[in-house]
Amino acid sequence: MLSGTGEDEQPVTHVHRIPLRESRTLEWPDWVSAPLRARLEARGVGSPWRHQVEAAALAHEGRHVVVATGTASGKSLAYQLPALTRLADDPRACVLYLAPTKALARDQLASVAALADPSVRPAAYDGDTPAEERDWVRRHSRWIVTNPDMLHRGILPAHQRWSSTLRRVAYVVVDECHAYRGVFGSHVGHVLRRLRRICRRYGADPVFVLASATVADPAGAASRLVGAPVTAVTEDGSPRPGVTFALWEPPLTERTGEHGAPLRRSAASDAAALLADLVERGARTLAFVRSRRSAESVAEQARRLLAERGRADLVSRVDSYRGGYLPEERRELERALSAGDLLGVATTNALELGIDIAGLDAVVLAGYPGTLASLWQQAGRAGRAQRESLVVFVARDDPLDHYLAHHPQAVFGRPIEATVTDPTNPYVLGPQLCCAAAELPLRTEDLDDFGGAAAEAQLEELVAAGQLRRRPAGWYWAGRGRPDVDIRGSGEEPVAIIEAGTGRLLGTVDGDAAHATVHDGALYVHRGDTFVVDRFDVEDACAVVHAESPEWTTVARDITDIGIVSTDRSRRLGTITAHTGAVDVTNQVVAYQRRRLGTGEVLAEFPLDLPPRQLRTRAVWLTLDERAVTRAEVDELQLPGSLHAAEHAAIGILPLLATCDRWDLGGVSTALHPDTGTATIFVYDGHPGGAGFSERGFAVLRKWLQATRATVASCECESGCPSCVQSPKCGNGNDPLDKDGAVRVLDVVLDELLTAEGPLEDDEAPDERSAVGRARAATPGPVAH
Secondary structure, eight states: OOTTOOTTOOOEEEEEEEOOBOOOBOOOOTTSOHHHHHHHHHTTOOSOBHHHHHHHHHHHTTOOEEEEOOTTSOHHHHHHHHHHHHHHHOTTOEEEEEOSSHHHHHHHHHHHHHHSOTTTOOEEOSTTSOHHHHHHHHHHOSEEEEOHHHIIIIISTTTTTTHHHHTTEEEEEETTGGGOOHHHHHHHHHHHHHHHHHHHHTTOOOEEEEEEOSOBOHHHHHHHHHTSOOEEEOOOOSOBOOEEEEEEOOOEEEEEOGGGOEEEOOHHHHHHHHHHHHHHTTOOEEEEOSSHHHHHHHHHHHHHHHHHTTOHHHHTTEEEEOTTOOHHHHHHHHHHHHHTSOOEEEEOGGGTSSOOOOOBSEEEEESOOSSHHHHHHHHTTBOBTTBOEEEEEEOOSSHHHHHHHHOHHHHHSSOOOBOOOOTTOHHHHHHHHHHHHHHSOBOGGGGGGGTTHHHHHHHHHHHHTTSEEEETTEEEEOSSSOOOOOTTSOSSOOEEEEETTTOOEEEEEOHHHHHHHSSTTOEEEETTEEEEEEEEETTTTEEEEEEOOOSEEEEEEEEEEEEEEEEEEEEEETTEEEEEEEEEEEEEEEEEEEEETTTOOEEEEEEOOOOOEEEEEEEEEEEEOHHHHHHTTOOTTTHHHHHHHHHHHHHHHGGGTBSOOGGGEEEEEESSOTTTSSEEEEEEESSTTOOSHHHHHHHTHHHHHHHHHHHHHHOOOSSOOTTTTOOTTBTTTTOSOOHHHHHHHHHHHHHHHHHHHOOOOGGGGGGOSOHHHHHHHHSSSOOOO
16 A cells, blocks of 8 residues: 555556566577677676577678667667677778667767777767867777767768768667657658668668667568668567566546546656655665656655655655766766665656666656657666566556556557658658758659659659759759758747846747747746746747746647648548548647646636647548437537547547657547538647658557547546546637547447458457447347448
């Protein structure tokens, strides 16, 4: 029983036992040199695990490979073996290593330095590399550690200066490749295509070795990223200690939110109590939270609880951690945790990657970290040798967290989350073609790598716009200087964040996110410090802020209109039709709410006067004809609220199946849409040109809507709450919403899907038949369509 919980509370919804797994090893490949084997054995690597050898052998044979296994499964060795062997055999060969975070890059740099021959001279080439060292790295390093941003801005545009390196690249390592998703992942995919093209120009044809978390279809995701066929190795041969994994949902409380909806006790407060309990039992514990402020709050709550229990001796052994620390500070914290001087640490995901901490006794996750890959990355920090460990996932007041807490198969079953990219997005493809043409004129034979017909169509538009020139030899960059393309942005002008009084530039936010995040009165978080926006100037693209630490946060409210531009695909499902295609979205942020930290209680709402904004993007939409509405037993008054509630829940659940956040998505529902002439639910990508998320929803429509229906139906609230159908960003103030009507609408859709496609596989059977489907089975005659 958690200290402080009521006797009748049962927050644990499921306990899963992950058994001990013995290692499966293979002999060292014949081609691994004796000196490299000796260095590995000196570091404690007696025999390689099966997946390491299988992936290394494929790479050694010259095949692109992705190794997709669990946390701490030694994926690094899968690329170190073939790459270091090649560097030893060919004194001119070199390796490019790409990492999504500097912490991970630096740790991998140290690992390679300990294994490599002195002639390899591994070195980092990133934004922190001093100018005077960059020439040395380019000329002398044979293992260059960098990132996609530096490859895009610093290496490929200057390929003539890098020619001696690029003609010698034998391997390109893409670590943590599941991090490259959505618009950013689509940009990175084109950066890698540009790299392959430039290498071919200089006579090199490097082998790509990718490391990924466990996701659905790693070979497909890696192939889309690289632009060439990639083989996946997924059978994990590493040992794993036994783990007890508990799913935990805080109970509903007497507190109420919008429209009197009940609120749950916060995940942060339960995580703090769990952290205190575990520290009191001597368990070395990490508590993962979503923000630095939450990390500090959870650590402080845990210290207070320990002090109240008379355990003052333990108060100093609990601390918080977040990104932005100096390397020596990070190393000291790692040392204190490993040595046991610290017993409990509340941390952001800064400790998810790129750390060297001996196995811990327990991990607490305060809320879903955004992807199942991150969830397992964080959970994988628990476990020491053969010692049993504990992981507790504490659900936030959110539809996806609620679903996971009550559907353990989504957490512990086979991977269902796909790494989604869309390299044909014109807002990505166009700028990337400009970059490629500025590096080397584009030829017809290059276009297959960049999307074939989609690239040809985009080139015509770029020529018409005067950005490229068409010549008999190919397409040439027509602009001045180099194309200025931000691979992490949307293409809109970024908004500068300026500190009042000092004039200091704190940072920038994407132009497409600015209206919702730095409007007047918004709470803005920069590297964990909080600021309140005094003034947002739309025309000058800047927001003036002052430092403040209020006891509230802010959430923007918006209204949206949507029009269909084109329909790419449709699936007729009886009385329902599913579509995907291009849409025009008109969105306007109209107000914002202040919500109490920790509880989510709405304190006040303030109107905003911001201009509407246009977005052409991709969407998935469902149309329901009159027969479907009749079968759902919702009348004219109930229909808008039923569709609205189903839309909210669907947006909350799609991130389970596509690597995105609910804030990457938008939605509209209406009882009568002018473009369809019937009741319609839209879910669209919140990025110009789309990001692939809605396409993923269309592809896995049945799984998506089953999970959506289960989330709404299983929530114990009476008429809707933040755990099921209320949305924190709804511009209509979460009104109207009809929870029961949403379940009936989803029942009809799922029944039509069942009729059209037949039963799913056995492991998905528990959610298979809707209530309408069960009624049909019990009725002598068919239900009329």
